[in-house]
Structure formats: C-alpha cells, structure tokens
Amino acid sequence: MQEVNKLIREAAEKAKRETDAEPEPQLVGEVTWPVEVKIGKGLEGAIACTTKVGYVNGSKGWLIYRGYNIFDLAEYSSFEETCYLLLYGKLPTQKELDEFNAKLVANRAVDKAVIDVLKMIPTAKTHPMSALRTAVSVLGTLDEKAEETTVEAEREVAIKLIAKMATIAAAIARIRKGEEPVEPDSSLSHAGNFLYMMSGKKPDPTFERIMDVALILHADHGMNASTFTTMVVNSSLSDMYSSVVGGICSLKGPLHGGANERVLYDLEEIGDPSNVEAWFRKARETKRKVMGFGHRVYKAYDPRARILSPLAKLVSEKDPANKKLYETAVKLDEIVCKELGVEKKVFPNVDFYSGIVYRSMGIETAMFTPIFAVSRVSGWTARALEYLAENRIFRPRAVYTGPVKADYVPIDKR
Numbered sequence: 390m391q392e393v394n395k396l397i398r399e400a401a402e403k404a405k406r407e408t409d410a411e412p413e414p415q416l417v418g419e420v421t422w423p424v425e426v427k428i429g430k431g432l433e434g435a436i437a438c439t440t441k442v443g444y445v446n447g448s449k450g451w452l453i454y455r456g457y458n459i460f461d462l463a464e465y466s467s468f469e470e471t472c473y474l475l476l477y478g479k480l481p482t483q484k485e486l487d488e489f490n491a492k493l494v495a496n497r498a499v500d501k502a503v504i505d506v507l508k509m510i511p512t513a514k515t516h517p518m519s520a521l522r523t524a525v526s527v528l529g530t531l532d533e534k535a536e537e538t539t540v541e542a543e544r545e546v547a548i549k550l551i552a553k554m555a556t557i558a559a560a561i562a563r564i565r566k567g568e569e570p571v572e573p574d575s576s577l578s579h580a581g582n583f584l585y586m587m588s589g590k591k592p593d594p595t596f597e598r599i600m601d602v603a604l605i606l607h608a609d610h611g612m613n614a615s616t617f618t619t620m621v622v623n624s625s626l627s628d629m630y631s632s633v634v635g636g637i638c639s640l641k642g643p644l645h646g647g648a649n650e651r652v653l654y655d656l657e658e659i660g661d662p663s664n665v666e667a668w669f670r671k672a673r674e675t676k677r678k679v680m681g682f683g684h685r686v687y688k689a690y691d692p693r694a695r696i697l698s699p700l701a702k703l704v705s706e707k708d709p710a711n712k713k714l715y716e717t718a719v720k721l722d723e724i725v726c727k728e729l730g731v732e733k734k735v736f737p738n739v740d741f742y743s744g745i746v747y748r749s750m751g752i753e754t755a756m757f758t759p760i761f762a763v764s765r766v767s768g769w770t771a772r773a774l775e776y777l778a779e780n781r782i783f784r785p786r787a788v789y790t791g792p793v794k795a796d797y798v799p800i801d802k803r
C-alpha cells in the first residue's frame with residue numbers, strides 16, 4: 390500500500406508545484422438571500438444553496454470535502470471514513486467509525502426480490518445504469534421506512550443506500566456475465582468486498598486499496614448535474630430512494646458520469662499511441678468532443694485525474710494491452726493539454742484515467758459508470774440531507790420565447 394500512498398503524495402506535490410500551494414478559499418461567510426449573479430445557459434453561474442459539504446476551485450484545481458484536501462483524504466482516509474465525513478460533517482473517532490462500519494456491513498445484503506428483478510432484465514440490451522436505477526427503485530418499495538422524510542430517517546436510508554449500491558452494482562456485473570451474484574463478505578472493507586462481489590475472488594490488496602482511493606475521489610463534487618438532480622427530487626419531500634434514482638438517471642449520460650466508459654471506447658478506437666495525433670486532428674476537424682476532457686468548473690488539471698493517472702500506470706503495467714491503453718491515454722493527454730488546454734482551458738477530468746484503472750482490474754467497460762454511482766451516492770445523499778435541514782423546494786424559471794397570441798384552429802381546418 391505504501392507504493393500507492395507514495396504515488397498519491399507525488400501527485401499532491403506536483404499539484405502544489407503547478408498550482409497555488411495551499412487551498413485558501415475565499416469563504417463568503419453568511420449569505421443573504423436573494424443573491425445577485427449572472428446566469429449562463431445550463432444554469433452556469435447560478436447559486437442554488439449554500440453548503441459545507443464540499444468545495445471545488447476550478448481555476449486552481451482544488452477539491453475539498455468538509456475542509457479536507459482530496460490528496461490527504463486519498464492518502465490517509467478510507468471510503469467508509471469519507472462517507473462518515475460527508476454525512477456527519479466531521480472525521481469520526483475510532484469508536485464512531487467502528488459503529489458506522491458495522492452499520493454499513495450489516496446493510497450490505499439486498500432482498501432477494503431485487504436480485505430477482507435484476508435477473509428479469511434483458512442484460513445484453515440494457516445499460517447497467519438502467520438496471521441500477523431499476524434495482525434502487527425496487528429497493529425503495531421494500532423499505533417500510535422509505536416515506537419518512539425527517540433528516541434522521543433519511544440519513545438512515547442514505548447509509549443503507551451506500552451499503553447496498555455496491556452489492557447491487559456487483560450483482561449487475563455478474564448477471565451480465567451469466568453468473569450468480571455473490572453474497573457480501575463481512576470481513577472485507579467496502580472496496581474489497583465490492584471487488585470480491587464482482588469477481589467472486591478475494592481481492593488483490595493493491596487493487597483493493599486503489600478501488601478504495603477511486604471511491605474516495607468520486608464521492609462528492611459540487612453541484613454537478615446528478616447531485617443537483619438528487620437534491621431537486623428530495624426538495625419536494627419525495628423520498629431518498631426516489632432522489633437517488635434521479636441521481637443515477639442523471640449520472641448515466643455521456644456528458645456526465647457516462648464519459649468514463651466512452652473514454653475507453655475512444656482509446657480502443659485510437660488503438661496505439663502512434664495514432665493519437667491523427668485521431669485528434671480528425672476529432673478537431675469534426676468538432677468531436679474528446680471524452681474525459683473538459684469540465685464546467687475545472688479550468689485547470691483535475692486533481693482526481695492527477696491521482697488516477699499514476700495509479701492507472703501502476704495497475705496497467707502487467708498486461709501489454711492495458712499498458713498500451715495507458716500509453717495511448719498519456720499521449721492524448723499531452724496533445725489535448727498542449728492545444729485545448731491552452732486555447733480553451735480544457736484538461737483531463739476524473740473520467741479520463743478511471744476507466745484504465747477499472748479495465749486493469751478486469752472490470753467490464755459498461756460497469757464503469759455504476760462504479761461512479763457506488764461512490765457518488767455518498768455525496769448525493771450528504772448534500773440532499775444538508776439541504777433538507779432547511780428545505781425549500783427548487784423552482785427556477787424559464788424565459789418564455791414562444792408566441793403569446795396564437796389563434797386556436799380546429800383540427801379539421803389545420
């Protein structure tokens with residue numbers, strides 16, 4: 390594990406050298422509503438709420454959960470501890486972490502009805518994110534406490550969801566391969582058990598640690614589309630299962646979480662580092678977006694990509710095909726940064742290297758976005774809970790640009 394920690398530390402030091410040394414966010418303190426902001430298309434610049442959950446400084450490439458720098462969390466924390474931090478707002482004591490872990494472990498198993506529904510889904514034609522959405526929806530119908538919408542009740546649901554999403558995603562991965570789902574192993578960590586339930590084999594310790602880091606890195610990221618969707622659904626006092634189903638639906642898209650699998654398809658299409666230059670030229674000519682690059686908020690190198698890049702190198706090294714994928718990715722990274730980085734501040738995002746990490750662990754490409762969801766459910770629920778405490782239903786407006794005085798013509802006269 391020391392090797393993984395060393396790579397994270399080196400990535401942190403590189404980030405320090407290339408950006409500002411220490412995150413010193415300009416905190417605004419109390420916000421007095423209403424605030425005046427300039428809003429762009431896609432709600433760019435809009436402020437929906439205040440939060441203490443996490444902070445992204447896109448121009449400097451900083452990511453902070455509850456005050457803790459992502460590099461420190463990746464090096465020192467675990468996914469379980471990070472979930473506690475996001476949900477409760479502080480790092481746990483050992484006793485609190487043990488209790489929280491025990492609760493997660495106790496909630497890992499899912500009802501047979503969920504597995505039965507998953508087995509009814511035609512896997513060859515269905516994206517695993519659609520299967521995940523369906524399974525979480527079924528899960529909600531089986532929880533008699535689902536309709537309780539106090540912060541305390543919803544936090545309990547959040548913990549159940551964090552625990553069970555990994556089990557469901559792993560079951561989807563196996564059913565897709567025509568294999569029986571594997572029961573959770575209570576002796577393993579969340580990341581280790583997730584890998585075990587996908588493969589049926591006790592995980593390699595390096596893979597377990599790297600999966601743990603990947604889950605930490607994906608846990609929260611500001612008011613991204615899926616987090617906002619989760620919060621919008623929850624703000625009508627719907628229920629946490631419905632809200633998380635909304636988050637899954639939003640994350641599925643290729644402009645959001647779905648980009649990680651598209652990256653792999655692109656890298657496979659490129660085939661070899663020597664083809665990168667020509668492929669990229671063509672992409673520019675045809676105005677094709679390069680998957681895994683660009684971000685609404687980051688206008689600098691994404692710190693999560695900084696961490697995942699050396700980890701992708703580490704895990705891909707043993708297999709020649711994966712090594713070639715990594716080398717192709719590095720070449721594409723260099724060319725895109727040199728051109729789009731300079732012209733448009735487009736740099737690699739979290740999705741660019743995560744796929745190579747998962748591929749090297751033997752995970753099917755279509756499962757990459759569900760892995761994102763297995764982690765991000767922590768950020769979705771943490772922010773939905775924070776907002777619920779002082780809830781006000783979300784209700785923006787649209788500028789109407791259509792006609793206002795159309796004469797109704799009967800159908801037989803049209």
Ligand SMILES: CC(C)(COP(=O)(O)OP(=O)(O)OC[C@H]1O[C@@H](n2cnc3c(N)ncnc32)[C@H](O)[C@@H]1OP(=O)(O)O)[C@@H](O)C(=O)NCCC(=O)NCCS
Nearest residue numbers: 643644645648678679680681682683684685733735738740
């Ligand atoms: C993430 C994303 C949706 C952000 O979209 P956005 O906030 O609307 O950003 P914009 O499209 O306004 O980007 C600004 C400019 O950079 C270009 N750009 C952004 N991402 C690009 C990419 N991946 N490849 C090529 N050009 C890109 C845009 O075309 C635009 O150029 P223009 O000013 O000439 O029109 C967008 O960068 C994208 O589609 N990336 C690929 C998908 C991806 O990796 N998503 C995961 C995000 S974590």
